[in-house]
Each structure stands twice: as structure tokens, then as C-alpha cells.
Amino acid sequence: MKTSLQFFKDMGVCDGAYAVLERVFGQAGVTEFDYAQGYQLMLGMMDQLEVDAAQSGEPGHDTAQGWLQWCYDLRNRPEAIMYFGDHIEEDLFRTADGHLHETLEAARAHDRSRYAELRRDHAAARVINGVRFDEGGAETWEVVDPAQDDLAGFDAFVWHDSTTGLNHRTDSAADAVAFNASQAEILDAIDAAERAARVERRIIDESGVFSVWLCSSCSAATPAKV
Structure with a gap:
């Protein structure tokens, strides 16, 4: 130099x-x-x-x-x-995860792939099941989207809480809506992280x-x- x-x-x-x-x-x-x-x-x-x-x-x-x-x-x-x-x-x-690439295009493709995987993992972790009881007490489960579906006809809701590793059950539709909203915030954070992700070149x-x-x-x- x-x-x-x-x-x-x-x-x-x-x-x-x-x-x-x-x-x-x-x-x-x-x-x-x-x-x-x-x-x-x-x-x-x-x-x-x-x-x-x-x-x-x-x-x-x-x-x-x-x-x-x-x-x-x-x-x-x-x-x-x-x-x-x-x-x-x-x-x-x-890329930000420390992986090395020979082209800028390969680095960006790697980032797209890893953030897509995060979204897939997140989607699998935020599934909410609506539960209906029949007259004999048997349960019927159905995947619901609290942001779009009418939850009034369900007797309970069950989901897996990835933060605790436990299944959560409630008879409150409001709880299901709140959980779904919190999971949407995580997705927003993943999107923000991808937008901010840097690819560096060695000089x-x-x-x-x-x-x-x-x-x-x-x-x-x-x-x-x-």
C-alpha cells in the first residue's frame, strides 16, 4: 500500500x-x-x-x-x-452469515434462499388449529387463519408455541388473534432483515x-x- x-x-x-x-x-x-x-x-x-x-x-x-x-x-x-x-x-x-461466494449474483441468491427458508420455518411454526366439538365430545381440527377466517364457529384453538416449545390451547378467539399478530411481527422482522442484509466484497x-x-x-x- x-x-x-x-x-x-x-x-x-x-x-x-x-x-x-x-x-x-x-x-x-x-x-x-x-x-x-x-x-x-x-x-x-x-x-x-x-x-x-x-x-x-x-x-x-x-x-x-x-x-x-x-x-x-x-x-x-x-x-x-x-x-x-x-x-x-x-x-x-x-454474506452476513459468513459464507463466501465467487460472484455477487451467487451471494444474493444465497441470501434469498436462506431468508426463504426462514419464512418457511416460520410459516410451519405459526399454524393455528380451530377445534370443533361434536355431541359425543370428539374433536375436529381445522387449520385457520385468524386474519381472514371467521372464528366464531370454533370451540377452542390449538397451536405450537415455538418460543416455548409447548402446545398452547385456549377457548379464546382473541388469544388466537393475538398470537397470530405476534407471529406476523416476526415475519416483518425477517423481511426487514433481508432488506438490510449486506453483501461484502473483498478489496x-x-x-x-x-x-x-x-x-x-x-x-x-x-x-x-x-
Whole structure:
């Protein structure tokens, strides 16, 4: 990963550290510095860095360790890896469940499949049976939809509560309606989770040493002053 003085400025380096970097670049007689090489060079300047950092007065950057931590974190910032535009967008995509895919289409298909499975499991778990008693006390069960069916003709209602693992029985139609409504909220949550699901693509720097995962539909974040 390449660096330059403008790179560090745009990444939001503090003024004290920037002054040190100016000296390092000047003494080396270069306008660009390899990140890994520069980081090792900074490690060999700890005593001088400690003196310069103490004079900065900036919280978090008033110690050499604070400066080094900021520099270390650069390797995990997408905007740093992508700064010069020579990064590589790999054909490797990651869904939120940690699965890796070779194409964006495969990743999205995987997400569609897993959320469809969640809906199927949910549908199986929210079945409500309406119960009718005959004159001899025998029961007839019928799957009902409280959102659409007339429940007035049923004597009881039975469903499996997936949250407790137990069957629930009630003679109250209101209880059945309430259970159905709560299950609809779960379905809404599954739908919301699918809409928010991110597919990330692996981005590597031109050297192939440093990599980050970046939302496939996102651009690099704007550098922030630290």
C-alpha cells in the first residue's frame, strides 16, 4: 500500500504526526512511501516520536503509541486501501452469515434462499388449529387463519408455541388473534432483515498484503479528522 504526505493529510492525521512525516519523507527524498516499510521505520523512531508526540497536545496523539495505533489502523480503512485507485476488487463476496461466494449474483441468491427458508420455518411454526366439538365430545381440527377466517364457529384453538416449545390451547378467539399478530411481527422482522442484509466484497491493496471487506453497494467512507 502506497502512502504520500497528501494521503496522510486526507486520512486525517494530526498536525504533530504530519510534521514528523514531513521530515521522514524529506530525509528519504521520496514523494511516496510503502506503508509497511514506513511503519517499520516509525517503529525504529520511538524515542524521537515520543518527544514529538508529547508536544502535540492532541488527545490520543500525545504519545508515540497513539500515533502508531492510528497508523496501524490505516490498513483496515477501505478509503486508505482505495486511495490511489490501484486496489484490486476480488471476485470474492461474503454474506452476513459468513459464507463466501465467487460472484455477487451467487451471494444474493444465497441470501434469498436462506431468508426463504426462514419464512418457511416460520410459516410451519405459526399454524393455528380451530377445534370443533361434536355431541359425543370428539374433536375436529381445522387449520385457520385468524386474519381472514371467521372464528366464531370454533370451540377452542390449538397451536405450537415455538418460543416455548409447548402446545398452547385456549377457548379464546382473541388469544388466537393475538398470537397470530405476534407471529406476523416476526415475519416483518425477517423481511426487514433481508432488506438490510449486506453483501461484502473483498478489496485488496496493490501489493496484495492488506485487505478489507466493503459493502458491494457502498463507496469508501469519507476520511475523518482524528
